[in-house]
Amino acid sequence: MSVSIKSPDEIDKMRIAGRLAAEVLEMITPHIQAGISTAEIDRICHDYMVDVQNVVPACLGYRGFPKSVCTSVNHVICHGIPADNKVLKSGDIINVDVTVIKDGYHGDTSKMFCVGKTPSHAERLVRIAQECLYKGIELVKPGCQLGDIGHIVQQHAEGNFYSVVREYCGHGIGLEFHEDPQVVHYGRPGTGMALQEGMTFTIEPMVNAGKYQTRLKKDGWTVETRDGRLSAQWEHTLAVTATGVEVLTARSEEHF
Ligand code: MF3
Ligand code: CO
Ligand code: CO
Numbered sequence: 001m002s003v004s005i006k007s008p009d010e011i012d013k014m015r016i017a018g019r020l021a022a023e024v025l026e027m028i029t030p031h032i033q034a035g036i037s038t039a040e041i042d043r044i045c046h047d048y049m050v051d052v053q054n055v056v057p058a059c060l061g062y063r064g065f066p067k068s069v070c071t072s073v074n075h076v077i078c079h080g081i082p083a084d085n086k087v088l089k090s091g092d093i094i095n096v097d098v099t100v101i102k103d104g105y106h107g108d109t110s111k112m113f114c115v116g117k118t119p120s121h122a123e124r125l126v127r128i129a130q131e132c133l134y135k136g137i138e139l140v141k142p143g144c145q146l147g148d149i150g151h152i153v154q155q156h157a158e159g160n161f162y163s164v165v166r167e168y169c170g171h172g173i174g175l176e177f178h179e180d181p182q183v184v185h186y187g188r189p190g191t192g193m194a195l196q197e198g199m200t201f202t203i204e205p206m207v208n209a210g211k212y213q214t215r216l217k218k219d220g221w222t223v224e225t226r227d228g229r230l231s232a233q234w235e236h237t238l239a240v241t242a243t244g245v246e247v248l249t250a251r252s253e254e255h256f
Helices: 008-031 038-053 120-139 146-159
Strands: 070-073 076-078 093-102 105-114 170-172 179-183 200-203 206-208 214-216 223-225 231-233 236-240 245-247
Touching (some): 008 105, 038 070, 076 231, 120 231, 120 236, 179 200
Antiparallel strands (some): 070 076
């Protein structure tokens, strides 16, 4: 596959999909409390997407994924499967990852939530992971190279004595969920593909408190840290503009 450049009309559709994905995260926020199960989170998101937004939950059935959102708790890095027996408790950290399809186009975004009273080391990991995403976003403009983005994310994570997951990465996005290019969250400045106006892709760093190695659970989806330590991830869908970047999945709490 090669990198597709979106027309202004396509960017309009991506903007709508992106806003809808962001609105799912805003809608679910007050529900993320100790005592809720990740399956309930999934059900609430599913019903909102299907009944209120009239969008397709992109995760549901994607390569056999059984649920409508991913819920990744504590040492789960990504692709956690919502389950009735996974009940949130005070001190947990959770990523909810939402992807919608509207009018054929995808919007993909995730954020972390701290449940109840979370230890300060966990809150720090969550904050640094968000800063990694924001530092990557700040660089995006025509001519910026993918290695520049990977480098700044890696530098900020490792500078804070964390590690960056290697096996999973950001991606081009549009009519397909996962398009070229791969957007890895490590690298060297001045390397990799140069960005052009009209490209749309995600940045979604997974930052581990310990080592970067992963383990895939027997369910075929859940990705955990090998060392059992915490992991945090934040994701936005972006469009490269003539002069910089538009964050297509920005929430109202964010100002870019
Ligand atoms: N939303 C994830 C991403 O950021 C992909 C989830 S695929 C699923 O790319 F099948 F697990 F839902
Ligand atoms: Co993604
Ligand atoms: Co995602």
